[in-house]
Amino acid sequence: MAGTDKRRALIAYHAAGARLGRERDFAALVSLCDARLRGHARRLCDDAETARDIVQESWIAIARALPGLRDETAFLAFALRIVTRAAARDLGRRQRRRVADQGFGDSQPDHVAAPDAAPSAPDLQAAIAALPPPHRAALALFYLEGLSVAEVAHALDIPPGTVKSRLMTARARLRAHLEGETDGQS
Numbered sequence: 632m633a634g635t636d637k638r639r640a641l642i643a644y645h646a647a648g649a650r651l652g653r654e655r656d657f658a659a660l661v662s663l664c665d666a667r668l669r670g671h672a673r674r675l676c677d678d679a680e681t682a683r684d685i686v687q688e689s690w691i692a693i694a695r696a697l698p699g700l701r702d703e704t705a706f707l708a709f710a711l712r713i714v715t716r717a718a719a720r721d722l723g724r725r726q727r728r729r730v731a732d733q734g735f736g737d738s739q740p741d742h743v744a745a746p747d748a749a750p751s752a753p754d755l756q757a758a759i760a761a762l763p764p765p766h767r768a769a770l771a772l773f774y775l776e777g778l779s780v781a782e783v784a785h786a787l788d789i790p791p792g793t794v795k796s797r798l799m800t801a802r803a804r805l806r807a808h809l810e811g812e813t814d815g816q817s
Contacts, residue, residue, distance in 0.1 A: 661690060
């Protein structure tokens with residue numbers, strides 16, 4: 632936990648410097664946070680190349696919005712929120728394009744797994760991948776990134792109650808998926 636606190640303090644320090652226009656501090660922020668932002672974008676869009684593009688676009692938006700940041704300790708949630716919005720815009724564009732190109736696609740599952748043993752890592756990864764992007768993002772930010780409910784809410788630009796609801800729903804869907812209960816939802 633001490634390492635996490637040190638990392639947050641280091642990010643806040645560089646965010647303060649970058650807010651004042653110091654390029655060296657902005658470069659340090661990119662170095663410290665880029666992998667986390669890419670991971671978040673990847674969870675939201677399921678495509679590594681698109682995630683990279685979203686994060687590049689987001690760094691430009693972060694640089695522009697940084698002077699308005701009032702609490703440097705909230706930089707990561709601030710940056711994740713920008714990435715979330717960029718991913719949502721990209722998803723909207725892709726969905727509109729997909730509907731225009733293909734019409735309404737078929738929604739039949741390719742296969743149904745019948746787990747007999749404890750879930751393996753690939754089973755868990757498949758269960759997480761089957762979650763809708765908003766639930767997957769909330770789950771990852773809370774459990775993988777270690778953000779609080781309030782920070783996840785800020786990052787995803789939703790109320791804290793919605794974060795709690797998404798976490799509860801995601802856990803229930805993971806449990807059902809891993810126990811082999813399929814109800815047609817995904």
